[in-house]
Amino acid sequence: MAKPIIVANWKNFPHSLPEARALLKSLSKKKALFAKTGFFIAPPAPYLELVSQSFARPASQDLPMETQAPQTGALSPEILKSFGVRLAILGHSERRALGESSQEVADKVKASLKAGITPLVCVGERSRDADGEYFSALEEQIIGSLAGLSKKEAEKIMVAYEPVWAIGKSAGEAIEPQDLSEALLFVKKVLSDRFGRKSAEKVPLLYGGSVEPRNARALLESGVSGFLVGHASLNAKAFQGIVEALFEK
Numbered sequence: 001m002a003k004p005i006i007v008a009n010w011k012n013f014p015h016s017l018p019e020a021r022a023l024l025k026s027l028s029k030k031k032a033l034f035a036k037t038g039f040f041i042a043p044p045a046p047y048l049e050l051v052s053q054s055f056a057r058p059a060s061q062d063l064p065m066e067t068q069a070p071q072t073g074a075l076s077p078e079i080l081k082s083f084g085v086r087l088a089i090l091g092h093s094e095r096r097a098l099g100e101s102s103q104e105v106a107d108k109v110k111a112s113l114k115a116g117i118t119p120l121v122c123v124g125e126r127s128r129d130a131d132g133e134y135f136s137a138l139e140e141q142i143i144g145s146l147a148g149l150s151k152k153e154a155e156k157i158m159v160a161y162e163p164v165w166a167i168g169k170s171a172g173e174a175i176e177p178q179d180l181s182e183a184l185l186f187v188k189k190v191l192s193d194r195f196g197r198k199s200a201e202k203v204p205l206l207y208g209g210s211v212e213p214r215n216a217r218a219l220l221e222s223g224v225s226g227f228l229v230g231h232a233s234l235n236a237k238a239f240q241g242i243v244e245a246l247f248e249k
């Protein structure tokens with residue numbers, strides 16, 4: 001089996017460089033454990049250098065849309081690459097909540113591929129309804145966020161299924177493994193219909209939304225290729241607990 005992919009999404013934490021350094025130091029005590037995974041940390045940009053010098057691979061939490069024009073406040077793919085970034089989280093629900101559209105996500109996916117950075121495209125419904133109507137919103141989001149991609153390009157992306165209602169809660173409020181299996185099948189079907197089965201099969205599907213030590217193993221067994229971990233990745237003990245759970249005999 002391929003190594004599970006674990007991406008720590010630090011969002012806008014920890015609050016200071018010394019805290020980030022201390023967190024990395026604690027995590028590095030379990031370096032050998034993390035080495036059993038494809039391990040990335042997506043820190044706030046000012047901590048990229050620190051992460052790039054650690055045992056983790058650095059990832060970006062976003063990317064600018066392609067432009068040659070000067071853009072105050074933006075980072076370029078070239079800057080990110082110079083810190084070793086080869087993976088970018090795109091279309092996270094917290095960015096979509098700020099107004100990022102699926103078309104903008106699709107443009108960033110293109111720019112990312114062009115720059116040689118693997119896009120990790122986040123999709124997920126805001127809420128669920130008993131009639132399953134959320135499936136059509138999810139489908140629309142997937143298709144929209146991958147608009148304009150060729151089959152060959154689609155084979156180079158990763159997708160994170162992150163139901164918005166399950167983000168930032170606790171394991172008890174996260175998705176149930178059987179619901180995750182169902183959602184994964186749906187995402188795979190949408191990708192297959194759009195890009196063909198052969199290409200769709202090459203896309204690793206991650207899950208994100210309140211992954212903690214006590215639900216990690218069962219969620220992995222639902223067939224995901226790995227996890228995008230938010231709050232638990234900021235707590236060394238909890239984060240190690242997640243990875244340990246994946247390899248428990």
Ligand code: PGA
Pocket residue numbers: 009162166167168169208209210211228229230231232
């Ligand atoms: P969470 O965040 O693990 O805190 O739910 C996941 C994410 O937002 O990517």
